[in-house]
Amino acid sequence: MTNLEIPKSLKTLKLLRADEEYVRRSRLMLTGGADLRAAGRPTWWKIMMQGFQVAATVALAGLLVLVLTGSFSAWNNLSPFRLSSLDPAALRAEAQAIDLQIHLTDVGYTEAKTAALPTVNVSAPASTSSASSTEPNPSSTIIDPTAALELLAK
Amino acid sequence: MRRALLFAFSLLLGSLFIGRVAHAASPDTCDFNEAFKKLEAAQNDQSLDYSASVKAQLTIRKDILRQVIACNHDDIVALRAKIGTLQTPTDAAQRLRDQLLAALDETDNYFASQSEKIDTLGLRGTQEMAADLLTWRARITDQTTGQVNDFSTWLTNQDIFTTAHARLTYISQTMERLKLDDNDDLSGLLEDAKRNLATADNDNARAFEAMAAFEPTETVTPLIKDSLETLSKTYQIFFEISDAVKKIIPH
Numbered sequence: 001m002t003n004l005e006i007p008k009s010l011k012t013l014k015l016l017r018a019d020e021e022y023v024r025r026s027r028l029m030l031t032g033g034a035d036l037r038a039a040g041r042p043t044w045w046k047i048m049m050q051g052f053q054v055a056a057t058v059a060l061a062g063l064l065v066l067v068l069t070g071s072f073s074a075w076n077n078l079s080p081f082r083l084s085s086l087d088p089a090a091l092r093a094e095a096q097a098i099d100l101q102i103h104l105t106d107v108g109y110t111e112a113k114t115a116a117l118p119t120v121n122v123s124a125p126a127s128t129s130s131a132s133s134t135e136p137n138p139s140s141t142i143i144d145p146t147a148a149l150e151l152l153a154k
Numbered sequence: 155m156r157r158a159l160l161f162a163f164s165l166l167l168g169s170l171f172i173g174r175v176a177h178a179a180s181p182d183t184c185d186f187n188e189a190f191k192k193l194e195a196a197q198n199d200q201s202l203d204y205s206a207s208v209k210a211q212l213t214i215r216k217d218i219l220r221q222v223i224a225c226n227h228d229d230i231v232a233l234r235a236k237i238g239t240l241q242t243p244t245d246a247a248q249r250l251r252d253q254l255l256a257a258l259d260e261t262d263n264y265f266a267s268q269s270e271k272i273d274t275l276g277l278r279g280t281q282e283m284a285a286d287l288l289t290w291r292a293r294i295t296d297q298t299t300g301q302v303n304d305f306s307t308w309l310t311n312q313d314i315f316t317t318a319h320a321r322l323t324y325i326s327q328t329m330e331r332l333k334l335d336d337n338d339d340l341s342g343l344l345e346d347a348k349r350n351l352a353t354a355d356n357d358n359a360r361a362f363e364a365m366a367a368f369e370p371t372e373t374v375t376p377l378i379k380d381s382l383e384t385l386s387k388t389y390q391i392f393f394e395i396s397d398a399v400k401k402i403i404p405h
Binding site: 085086087088091094095097098099101102104105106108109111141142143144145146147148149150151152153154 | 184185186187189190215218219221222225226229280281282284285287288291292295303304307310311314317318321324325327328371375378379382383385386389390392393395396399400
């Protein structure tokens with residue numbers, strides 16, 4: 001090869017290109033061919049994941065805007081007093097239910113004691129006849145069933 | 155969670171009121187003032203001869219007996235409703251409820267059986283039946299009513315106790331999560347709360363044992379009240395814990 005032929009040969013070498021099929025096969029071998037082949041095709045899963053990514057991005061961006069503009073206080077909503085069982089409002093509601101039940105127990109007990117007492121004064125019969133032996137004073141007392149039976153039994 | 159708890163307690167408070175109001179049903183059936191006014195009028199009616207007076211009084215006395223039986227039935231229906239719909243937490247509680255319901259049924263059936271005999275009674279008969287029903291009625295007013303009221307209160311309390319236990323568990327977990335269990339003051343308060351709740355549990359169990367032994371309401375009611383008052387003190391400690399945590403963790 002003469003000195004004149006060397007630049008000519010270099011120009012020829014510059015135009016050399018690898019065979020396209022050979023390039024594709026080499027690339028598949030290096031990167032795990034099947035995955036690469038699949039990666040090229042759109043699938044439902046791929047479309048769904050892309051959709052999810054877009055939605056997540058939009059949601060995060062929206063949250064960031066809310067936090068930056070002060071419309072959402074992360075502390076207020078994630079505070080231990082809201083999340084945990086130390087929320088005073090919830091504690092108060094439960095404590096009030098207990099106090100109410102104590103009150104109702106007292107009322108029930110008093111009612112039971114009152115019910116056990118006769119509600120009318122059963123006086124001695126005014127007449128000797130057994131038929132007219134009841135002398136209630138209906139205008140001034142309440143006659144409950146027990147008192148009614150007491151009056152009839154006299 | 156907060157809204158759910160508030161909603162649940164609103165329901166509980168509502169049910170407590172409804173339960174109490176339910177017993178006040180049918181006031182007219184159990185008011186005997188008018189009937190005795192009539193009886194008094196018949197006794198004092200000078201226009202009636204002896205036979206007509208006795209007949210008039212007998213009719214009114216029979217009506218009063220029928221009214222007593224109807225009133226007794228209403229009372230029993232109200233008492234049954236009081237404990238019939240509440241959940242029983244244990245088999246022993248279920249057995250006690252069955253026994254109380256059986257006692258109510260027995261009285262109701264006895265009164266119903268007496269109702270059929272009223273038409274055949276004379277004046278002396280109405281006196282004797284009144285005395286007999288009085289004995290049975292005393293059983294309901296003096297014993298069973300108190301027992302049913304105590305049992306109804308106790309059953310309602312079991313939900314309150316369950317909630318208190320859940321609350322204590324959540325508070326313990328929260329303190330652990332926030333790494334506050336090393337704080338001496340807070341852990342001391344938590345121990346006090348646990349001790350109080352255990353005492354309340356003990357009183358609650360003793361109240362049930364007394365009911366199952368059919369002890370008088372004078373014995374059972376104070377035990378139930380003690381258990382609730384100790385539970386109330388436990389919640390005071392919960393408030394103290396809440397305040398103390400607030401000071402440590404500003405919000």
